[in-house]
Amino acid sequence: MSTQGALAGKIALVAGATRGASRAMAVELGRAGATVYVTGRTTREKASEVGRSTETIEETAELVTAAGGTGIAVPTDHLEPQRVRELVERIDQAHGRLDLLINGVWGGDHLIEWPFGKKMWEYDLDRGLRMLRLGIDAHLITSRYALPLLTRRPGGLVIEVTDGTAEYNARYRDHLYFDLAKYAPIRLAFGLAEELRDLGCAAVSFSPGFLRSETMLEHYGVTEENWREAIEQEPNFCISESPAYVGRAVAALAADPERARWSGQSLSSGQLARVYGFTDLDGTQPDGWRFFMDHEAGKEPKEEDYR
Incomplete structure (x- = not known):
């Protein structure tokens, strides 16, 4: 399905849109015609604790505008309630509405301690708690201030971004703090769906698959153009997907007039591709x-059966 122009006049907030999946979501929403507020902690003047200065919210906003939307960068630490309140007040003053909230804040990968599989008490407590603050508290704070604006009119949609579907995350992720951080958005979306129903709004959780983010491509020493060369290092990389695929999934969902049918559910890019018909950059x-x-489950999956 084509989403070109389908979101014209819509106002979106993509929290944590500095890089990766959330950046791609912001860009594809712009391609569909939306005005997109993009937030994060890394700007051209200052990098966040993640330590990557190569991707900034200003660049994301420029990509949104270049795609056909209107990108607006607002430096925001979503763990600071006052900053989030000011962000939402700015959106309200400028537009009087918010149609889509994407809670994509994370930035906790640098806190993960390897190997996975150690006991909870063997991990550093401060790093673990910081991971939970980024993956859970930041989402709650953002929703607390954004939802009064989003629910002002029916049709609003909240997307809680995580890693793994509800089905996959029913298994233990072998790192208690990471497990909690990535299961919480699924439960948040489920609970918000209940609270939003009588207001005519909806909430879902959403997960990319094996994402070829900027960080992942650098890790394997490849680019989006030659990514298949990394399969020799990691055979499962054969099923990886571009950020654009993830963005197309969210744009298709947001443009669906019957999107409320998904409320409370756990969704993924591959799942939505089968419903809405979009493809990745390579047509798969x-x-x-x-x-x-x-x-x-012990099967020997072949790449061609999952594309």
């Missing part, structure tokens, strides 16, 4: 979580 429809579920 990778379904990473179905691939991984079958792999862990």
Whole structure:
């Protein structure tokens, strides 16, 4: 399905849109015609604790505008309630509405301690708690201040971004803090769906598959153009997907007039591709979580069966 112009006049807030999946979501919403507020902690003047200065919210906003929307960068630490309150007040004053909230704040990968599989008490407590602050508290704070504006009119949508579908995350992720941080958005979306129903709004959780983010491409020493060369290092990279695929999934969902049918559910890019018909940059429809579920069930999945 084409979403070109389908979101014209709509106002979106993509929290944590500095890089990766959330940046791609912001860009594709712009391509669909939306005005997109993009937030994060890394600007051209200052990098966040993640330590990557190569991606900034200003660049994300420029990409949104170049795609056909209106990108507006607002430096925001979503763990600071006053900053989030001011952000929402700015959106309200400028537009009087908010149609889409994407809670994509994370930035906790640098806090993960390897190897996975150690006991909870063997991990550093401060790093673990910081991971929970980023993955849970930041989402709650953002929703607390954004939802009164989003619910002002029916049709609003909240997307809680996580890693892994509800089905996949029913298994233990072998790192208690990471497990909690990535399961919480699924439960947040489920609870918000209940609270939003009588207001005519909806909430879902959403997960990319094996994402070829900027960080992941650098890790394997490849680019989006030659990414398949990384399969030799990591065979499961064969089922990876571009950020654009993730963005197309969210744009298609946001443009669906019947999107409320998904409320409370856990969704993924591969799942939505089968419903809405969009493809990745190479014309395929990778379904990473179905691939991984079958792999862990003892099957020997073949790439072509999951694209």
